Amino acid sequence: MADADNDQHCRIAFIQRFEYIDVSWWAIVIIPNMTIALWAASRGFKRLFNVQQKYPLWGMSIIILLINIFVFDVDTLYILYKIVNPYGVLFLVLYLPLLLVVIYIKKLRKRL
Numbered sequence: 001m002a003d004a005d006n007d008q009h010c011r012i013a014f015i016q017r018f019e020y021i022d023v024s025w026w027a028i029v030i031i032p033n034m035t036i037a038l039w040a041a042s043r044g045f046k047r048l049f050n051v052q053q054k055y056p057l058w059g060m061s062i063i064i065l066l067i068n069i070f071v072f073d074v075d076t077l078y079i080l081y082k083i084v085n086p087y088g089v090l091f092l093v094l095y096l097p098l099l100l101v102v103i104y105i106k107k108l109r110k111r112l
Helices: 002-006 019-049 054-070 074-111
Strands: none
């Protein structure tokens, strides 16, 4: 009877663990969103500060890589969250008015 139970199971040699498939699916979801955000941010740097787009892109990519290297446990992630969270709200509230002022100053400088 024990052999009859084993006959009903399907074994796939190259997929021993389901996590490999799960991580691959998450990569398909995360990577395009991350690249679009990096492209948009580097494009904004290019337009605001008149630099080549590749330099801010490399800088932001290295910062993200370093954060991913050094944040490897839940405690460190929680500390990072506590540090970044208050500034996130300030960034959202102050970014648009600051952007408006920078663009207004740049237009005034062009007219002169």
